[in-house]
Amino acid sequence: xxxxxxxxxxxxPAVVARLGTLELKARxxxxxxxxxxxRSPFKGFSVEFAEYRQYIPGDDLSTIDWKVFARSDxxxxxxxxxxxxxxxxxxxxxxxSMGYGAHHGITKFEYGAVLAASLGYLMNRxxxxxxLTAFDEDIVxxxxxxxxxxxxxxxxxxxxxxxxxxxxxxSKPLHQMANTLTKRGIVVLISDLLDDPDExxxxxxxxxxxxxxxxxxxVLDHDEIEFPxxxxxxxxxxxxxEEIMAVPGAVRDHYLREIGGLxxxxxxxxxxxxxxxxxxxxxxxxxxxxxxxxSTRSRSY
Amino acid sequence: xxxxxxxxxxxxxxxxAVPIVLHLLKREPETRVQFAAVKLLKKAPVEHTxxxxxxxxxxxxxxxxxxxxxxxAFARPFFATGAAIGSTGVTIVALDTSYSMSAPGRFERAQQxxxxxxxxxxxxxxxxxxxxxxxxxxxxxxxxxRVLARAAVDRAAPGFGxxxxxGALSAASQNLDGRHGTIVVVTDLQESGWDAGDRVxxxxxTAIEVADVGALPPNLAVTAARPLPDRIVATVxxxxxxPRDARxxxxxxxxxxxxxxxxxxxxxxADATIAGAPRGTRAVVTIDDPDGIAADNxxxxxxxxxxxxxxxxxxxxGDLSREAFYVQHALAAGAAGDAAFxxxxxxxxxxxxxxxxxxxxxxxxxxxxxxxxxxxxxxxLAAYAQSGGGLLIAAGSEIDGxxxxxxxxxxxxLKVVAPTGSRPGVHTLAPADARHPxxxxxxxxxxxLGLVKFQNASRIGGSGCQTLARFTxxxxxxxxxxxxxxxxxxxxxxxxxxxxxxxxxATFVPFVxxxxxxxxxxxxxASDYLVGDAPAGVKRVPGFATVxxxxxxxxxxxxxxxxxxxxxxxxxxxxxxxxTIEEFTSAVAPLKEAGSSxxxxxxxxxxxxxxxxxxxxAVMALLLVAEGLLAAxxx
Numbered sequence: 001x002x003x004x005x006x007x008x009x010x011x012x013p014a015v016v017a018r019l020g021t022l023e024l025k026a027r028x029x030x031x032x033x034x035x036x037x038x039r040s041p042f043k044g045f046s047v048e049f050a051e052y053r054q055y056i057p058g059d060d061l062s063t064i065d066w067k068v069f070a071r072s073d074x075x076x077x078x079x080x081x082x083x084x085x086x087x088x089x090x091x092x093x094x095x096x097s098m099g100y101g102a103h104h105g106i107t108k109f110e111y112g113a114v115l116a117a118s119l120g121y122l123m124n125r126x127x128x129x130x131x132l133t134a135f136d137e138d139i140v141x142x143x144x145x146x147x148x149x150x151x152x153x154x155x156x157x158x159x160x161x162x163x164x165x166x167x168x169x170x171s172k173p174l175h176q177m178a179n180t181l182t183k184r185g186i187v188v189l190i191s192d193l194l195d196d197p198d199e200x201x202x203x204x205x206x207x208x209x210x211x212x213x214x215x216x217x218x219v220l221d222h223d224e225i226e227f228p229x230x231x232x233x234x235x236x237x238x239x240x241x242e243e244i245m246a247v248p249g250a251v252r253d254h255y256l257r258e259i260g261g262l263x264x265x266x267x268x269x270x271x272x273x274x275x276x277x278x279x280x281x282x283x284x285x286x287x288x289x290x291x292x293x294x295s296t297r298s299r300s301y
Numbered sequence: 302x303x304x305x306x307x308x309x310x311x312x313x314x315x316x317x318a319v320p321i322v323l324h325l326l327k328r329e330p331e332t333r334v335q336f337a338a339v340k341l342l343k344k345a346p347v348e349h350t351x352x353x354x355x356x357x358x359x360x361x362x363x364x365x366x367x368x369x370x371x372x373x374a375f376a377r378p379f380f381a382t383g384a385a386i387g388s389t390g391v392t393i394v395a396l397d398t399s400y401s402m403s404a405p406g407r408f409e410r411a412q413q414x415x416x417x418x419x420x421x422x423x424x425x426x427x428x429x430x431x432x433x434x435x436x437x438x439x440x441x442x443x444x445x446x447r448v449l450a451r452a453a454v455d456r457a458a459p460g461f462g463x464x465x466x467x468g469a470l471s472a473a474s475q476n477l478d479g480r481h482g483t484i485v486v487v488t489d490l491q492e493s494g495w496d497a498g499d500r501v502x503x504x505x506x507t508a509i510e511v512a513d514v515g516a517l518p519p520n521l522a523v524t525a526a527r528p529l530p531d532r533i534v535a536t537v538x539x540x541x542x543x544p545r546d547a548r549x550x551x552x553x554x555x556x557x558x559x560x561x562x563x564x565x566x567x568x569x570x571a572d573a574t575i576a577g578a579p580r581g582t583r584a585v586v587t588i589d590d591p592d593g594i595a596a597d598n599x600x601x602x603x604x605x606x607x608x609x610x611x612x613x614x615x616x617x618x619g620d621l622s623r624e625a626f627y628v629q630h631a632l633a634a635g636a637a638g639d640a641a642f643x644x645x646x647x648x649x650x651x652x653x654x655x656x657x658x659x660x661x662x663x664x665x666x667x668x669x670x671x672x673x674x675x676x677x678x679x680x681x682l683a684a685y686a687q688s689g690g691g692l693l694i695a696a697g698s699e700i701d702g703x704x705x706x707x708x709x710x711x712x713x714x715l716k717v718v719a720p721t722g723s724r725p726g727v728h729t730l731a732p733a734d735a736r737h738p739x740x741x742x743x744x745x746x747x748x749x750l751g752l753v754k755f756q757n758a759s760r761i762g763g764s765g766c767q768t769l770a771r772f773t774x775x776x777x778x779x780x781x782x783x784x785x786x787x788x789x790x791x792x793x794x795x796x797x798x799x800x801x802x803x804x805x806x807a808t809f810v811p812f813v814x815x816x817x818x819x820x821x822x823x824x825x826x827a828s829d830y831l832v833g834d835a836p837a838g839v840k841r842v843p844g845f846a847t848v849x850x851x852x853x854x855x856x857x858x859x860x861x862x863x864x865x866x867x868x869x870x871x872x873x874x875x876x877x878x879x880x881t882i883e884e885f886t887s888a889v890a891p892l893k894e895a896g897s898s899x900x901x902x903x904x905x906x907x908x909x910x911x912x913x914x915x916x917x918x919a920v921m922a923l924l925l926v927a928e929g930l931l932a933a934x935x936x
Binding site: 096097098099100108192194221223224229231232233234235236237238239240242243244246250251254255258259262 | 332333334335336337338339340341342343344345
């Protein structure tokens with residue numbers, strides 16, 4: 001592992017959710033997270049100078065640092081001329097199912113929004129261009145990627161205005177997004193992925209086909225992972241209002257097999273396709289998601 | 302009808318409410334959860350919810366039923382019959398059939414009163430009929446069909462017994478079987494129906510009603526007939542408001558033997574003497590009284606010395622004139638020179654050669670000496686006592702305590718300890734219970750017994766013996782001990798003017814007579830019986846009868862020597878003295894425990910026979926097992 005955290009405990013997502021604004025939440029998480037790293041992982045991504053590298057045939061001649069050549073009579077190149085390192089697209093699921101978890105203090109949507117804000121904050125700090133696309137069964141909001149200093153504010157405002165609503169159809173927005181992106185970059189999908197896994201995976205592979213790296217944050221509430229219900233309960237679908245009366249004790253095993261199978265299918269098939277998959281329990285600190293992102297980022301660039 | 306031995310435990314069934322309350326408390330409003338992954342639940346067996354509810358209801362029912370069964374088991378349920386059913390009322394008509402009811406038209410009136418009582422009984426009451434004289438008989442058990450009761454009344458007829466209310470009310474109470482009800486006594490309310498101090502206990506929920514037949518009509522009655530050597534004296538009673546003359550007839554062995562006329566004042570008695578030495582065995586004294594009660598118009602008497610009971614006196618040598626002089630003369634003493642008892646003397650050694658029958662022919666045995674009384678003699682005396690014979694034992698110097706204890710058997714555990722010689726001076730005795738039959742001749746004059754001085758006395762006592770008199774030292778002077786079916790009186794001194802001066806006192810003869818009569822009373826030797834006291838097997842009608850010597854109930858005695866007895870009506874029944882209804886009912890004590898305790902015993906016996914609580918417990922155990930299995934599946 002390239003970096004390690006201090007002993008400082010991570011922030012409880014429920015505590016983070018109670019912070020005032022998304023910017024404050026994102027800053028609290030990211031600054032705290034970054035202050036805990038022993039050394040910077042961002043070497044090579046800043047618009048500032050990073051390092052010199054000896055010229056090798058095929059390099060763009062315009063990248064040669066002639067001043068260094070004048071002093072040392074050797075060819076070195078640096079890449080500080082590039083404005084941004086990469087485009088990062090945050091895809092946030094705002095379907096109705098993401099609204100679950102209010103009784104824990106933070107819903108999946110809120111957790112995903114804070115995660116998106118934190119990633120946006122982190123990316124903006126790294127001078128990466130960051131964009132935001134919110135979707136349910138269609139794309140409901142889209143903010144193009146940009147590294148401009150004021151872009152973070154626009155992203156946070158956009159996130160703040162989002163509300164959960166309609167049914168999920170993850171694959172359709174994925175395909176739409178994949179068709180619109182022309183530049184290589186990273187797509188970060190934040191969703192509960194309660195959809196047809198084959199369709200979802202097909203949509204994600206579409207990004208890969210376009211040369212875009214994909215990170216999937218599979219956000220699930222703790223209840224959805226453990227199914228801790230005890231009493232006979234009428235379960236009402238957040239998206240379809242479909243109702244099922246069930247005795248948890250009787251259906252728990254079946255449910256856990258189903259959800260476990262879904263998670264395992266995503267983990268296995270996304271991993272097989274080189275897509276980073278991270279299951280996030282809304283009980284778990286957001287910093288872990290940031291770590292996962294940075295890990296992927298560092299491997300890719 | 303299901304009843305309970307301990308119905309208070311049924312309150313425990315309230316515990317059945319606990320699981321119900323818990324069930325209701327636990328039954329919270331239906332939980333609704335807006336859930337994201339409902340689609341993952343679709344294939345789950347969610348239909349089990351309804352089945353689970355059903356299982357929970359079954360579980361609840363099992364638990365409630367188990368608790369109810371537990372309470373039921375503790376309440377000891379049983380299906381009540383007879384006494385156990387206390388809800389139905391009972392009317393018992395007790396119809397007096399004593400001979401006082403036999404006057405013309407009198408019993409018909411009693412029957413009509415009884416029928417009226419049957420008709421008046423509440424519609425839902427069972428009705429039974431009891432007829433009574435000296436004893437009571439249930440002639441119609443309590444039944445809803447009143448025709449049976451009326452038929453029983455129609456069948457009833459006056460008998461020859463005397464009125465006894467105690468038996469009648471007891472039998473009626475038994476027929477109530479613990480149920481509430483009414484006893485209607487149809488009687489002429491004769492005062493003689495209650496013995497002195499009689500009190501009858503009937504269940505507290507029993508009402509006593511009296512249907513008065515009315516006072517006795519003017520009546521003449523032969524209340525006694527005494528054969529004397531030269532005449533027969535008959536006592537005639539006039540139970541009427543005006544003086545009357547009564548013509549008295551005597552028949553001996555079926556032949557007229559004389560007659561006499563006696564004048565009687567109102568409600569007075571007089572003796573009629575028929576001169577001439579009675580010759581024969583069966584004498585009947587009759588009077589003419591066609592308008593009065595027929596049953597008391599005749600008196601039957603067995604003539605002849607054979608009727609005198611024989612007393613066997615056991616001494617050391619058998620010489621009564623020397624060893625039992627006072628006793629012999631006391632027993633031989635009788636009214637107007639007629640000996641009260643026949644006295645037979647025998648030595649202890651000679652007794653061993655006697656037979657059971659020869660010993661049993663005696664009304665009582667006086668044991669004055671155990672000297673020479675060998676094993677055979679002891680066995681004879683023991684068998685005599687066991688079969689109901691009576692012994693009077695004078696624990697003087699001739700008596701060995703061990704032999705006496707051997708004769709009386711283990712029932713009395715009698716101990717007789719001879720005086721050591723160091724015992725001080727003169728004692729006198731005082732009755733411990735002056736009402737005892739032995740002291741009846743001294744009623745009001747028991748102090749005269751205190752004039753007797755005892756210079757010496759044995760120490761007597763026994764675990765099963767009752768002390769009748771004590772010396773001034775506190776030691777028992779006279780005790781009564783059970784001996785098989787018979788009885789023994791043991792006096793702690795001799796009866797021969799050696800240890801005491803008792804034989805020279807005027808109290809000696811009546812004491813000896815009463816003591817012998819008392820010990821002999823357990824054994825039938827008399828020749829004159831009342832209808833109510835007639836030996837078993839003798840018809841309850843006035844007249845003559847023959848019975849086996851000794852106890853007729855003893856099969857060993859059956860077929861042995863027979864004796865003639867006379868059976869007469871109880872003369873008290875001719876007494877016209879009457880009670881008021883209030884006086885009658887005042888002798889009836891409502892006692893809650895009297896009826897209910899019997900009913901409880903019956904109820905407990907019924908419950909014991911049925912053992913329903915065991916079934917309840919078994920079913921409860923099965924239910925708990927089922928509950929456990931079902932709960933395990935539901936958990």
